[in-house]
Amino acid sequence: MIEQKHTIIEIAVADLLTKTEEYHAKGHRLVQIGCTPLGDCYEINYTFTTSWDFESLRITVNDGDEIPSISGIYWGAFIYENEIHDLFGLTVTDINIDFQGHLIHTRVPTPFKNAPAVTKVPKGGDAS
Amino acid sequence: MSNRIVVPFGPQHPVLPEPIHVDLVLEDERVVEAVPSIGYVHRGLEKLVEKRDFKDYVLIAERICGICSFTHSVTYCNAIEHIMGIEVPPRAQFIRTIWMEYSRMHSHLLWLGLAADALGFENLFMNAWRLREEILDDMEATTGGRVIQGSSKVGGIRLDIPDEKLGEMVDHLKKIRPLLEESNRIFTHDNTVRHRMRGLGVLSEKDAWDLGAVGPTARGSGCDMDVRSSGYSAYGELGFKPVTFPHGDCLDRCLVRSEEVLAAVDLVERAVAKMPDGPIEEKVKGNPTGEYFAFTEQPRGECMHYVKANGKKNIVRHRVRTPTFTNIPPLVKMLEGVELADVPVVVLTIDPCIGCAER
Numbered sequence: 001m002i003e004q005k006h007t008i009i010e011i012a013v014a015d016l017l018t019k020t021e022e023y024h025a026k027g028h029r030l031v032q033i034g035c036t037p038l039g040d041c042y043e044i045n046y047t048f049t050t051s052w053d054f055e056s057l058r059i060t061v062n063d064g065d066e067i068p069s070i071s072g073i074y075w076g077a078f079i080y081e082n083e084i085h086d087l088f089g090l091t092v093t094d095i096n097i098d099f100q101g102h103l104i105h106t107r108v109p110t111p112f113k114n115a116p117a118v119t120k121v122p123k124g125g126d127a128s
Numbered sequence: 129m130s131n132r133i134v135v136p137f138g139p140q141h142p143v144l145p146e147p148i149h150v151d152l153v154l155e156d157e158r159v160v161e162a163v164p165s166i167g168y169v170h171r172g173l174e175k176l177v178e179k180r181d182f183k184d185y186v187l188i189a190e191r192i193c194g195i196c197s198f199t200h201s202v203t204y205c206n207a208i209e210h211i212m213g214i215e216v217p218p219r220a221q222f223i224r225t226i227w228m229e230y231s232r233m234h235s236h237l238l239w240l241g242l243a244a245d246a247l248g249f250e251n252l253f254m255n256a257w258r259l260r261e262e263i264l265d266d267m268e269a270t271t272g273g274r275v276i277q278g279s280s281k282v283g284g285i286r287l288d289i290p291d292e293k294l295g296e297m298v299d300h301l302k303k304i305r306p307l308l309e310e311s312n313r314i315f316t317h318d319n320t321v322r323h324r325m326r327g328l329g330v331l332s333e334k335d336a337w338d339l340g341a342v343g344p345t346a347r348g349s350g351c352d353m354d355v356r357s358s359g360y361s362a363y364g365e366l367g368f369k370p371v372t373f374p375h376g377d378c379l380d381r382c383l384v385r386s387e388e389v390l391a392a393v394d395l396v397e398r399a400v401a402k403m404p405d406g407p408i409e410e411k412v413k414g415n416p417t418g419e420y421f422a423f424t425e426q427p428r429g430e431c432m433h434y435v436k437a438n439g440k441k442n443i444v445r446h447r448v449r450t451p452t453f454t455n456i457p458p459l460v461k462m463l464e465g466v467e468l469a470d471v472p473v474v475v476l477t478i479d480p481c482i483g484c485a486e487r
Contacts, residue, residue: 031454
């Protein structure tokens with residue numbers, strides 16, 4: 001079995017731009033940005049490589065958090081950041097080409113967003 | 129001073145097999161800015177993984193695209209197999225590789241036909257699609273499907289190809305090889321093709337790398353970048369070398385695909401020559417726990433399937449990054465400075481698959 005080596009590095013949102021700058025300075029290309037909804041939060045992976053060994057920076061964010069755009073460093077990142085905004089409803093600030101929610105037209109707004117927590121209320125009961 | 133106007137290109141256009149919209153900001157006849165938008169065929173397939181058994185989901189992963197279908201199913205299977213530590217038998221790896229190369233041949237021949245059609249070269253268009261039928265015949269004979277095969281499964285493949293049939297496939301490829309070479313010669317040397325594509329929509333090697341271009345789009349700009357070099361499936365045993373061209377224009381992106389058809393014929397011949405005996409699948413027990421990023425080289429370029437699982441039969445997340453999606457920013461760069469009449473040809477040279485890109 002051929003292993004495509006992949007290292008995941010968890011970082012704080014505040015460190016995202018600095019770390020991304022470091023990859024850019026080392027000549028890495030941006031492979032992808034992908035978001036995973038985990039019920040109460042979201043994981044976002046920023047994947048870079050120079051060959052077939054991949055490295056991903058991982059940040060964890062909540063609904064309402066602001067994520068700084070890396071499109072000032074990797075110009076092509078706008079496509080992923082707009083996708084994350086349109087499908088998950090997360091706010092990415094200062095994207096170089098901001099489609100304002102119009103990159104991906106979906107029938108339901110933000111279809112991949114975490115479902116809001118629901119408290120079942122028994123008949124005649126109290127939700128609190 | 130020139131006036132600027134905005135011309136909407138797509139989502140319906142004779143040159144586009146699938147819907148993509150680009151707002152072209154023009155100064156006279158020249159594009160100064162291109163703003164793409166997609167979303168006309170968003171199906172939300174990634175979300176379905178939360179409702180389907182991870183083994184059954186292979187068939188949905190295959191339907192992400194109607195051309196790179198088989199490679200999508202293999203990439204998804206690779207991710208699950210790595211998470212579960214499943215060792216796929218060598219014979220299954222070789223047969224997967226053969227079908228992936230057949231997919232590449234039929235995808236590239238489809239594209240070469242579309243490119244010829246976009247240039248108004250109808251004979252070349254019909255010739256490319258006639259050759260594609262020969263490839264599809266073998267796909268159908270070995271899997272039962274022309275574009276959706278349903279032959280890959282977690283742990284291996286559903287169908288073996290008997291050694292006798294493998295020999296017939298090689299004989300068939302030997303028979304059509306001169307026709308493929310003749311088609312390649314026309315794309316390389318014909319004045320009509322060269323005049324229409326040489327120097328058009330140039331993407332430099334640096335831009336291709338910086339903007340995340342993949343596949344023939346990157347290799348047509350001189351980037352020596354092909355996931356098959358990493359040796360997944362049986363590629364590590366077949367002496368694979370990427371095809372690259374240096375100019376970064378529409379013609380070189382075309383020539384990469386044209387040459388890759390012949391390279392795929394060679395790979396199939398080598399795979400058949402080295403075909404190991406043995407089982408074609410490994411039993412799958414339990415459910416996956418963990419995460420993995422699997423990469424393969426589809427006809428259109430590097431494709432990534434990310435799978436995150438928590439030990440249940442339904443997977444937590446399946447994220448697919450297709451080559452077309454990452455080739456959109458390079459396309460925006462290629463279109464800057466192009467004449468309006470050349471836009472369809474330039475858009476076509478990234479081989480856009482919007483169904484794939486939107487999933």
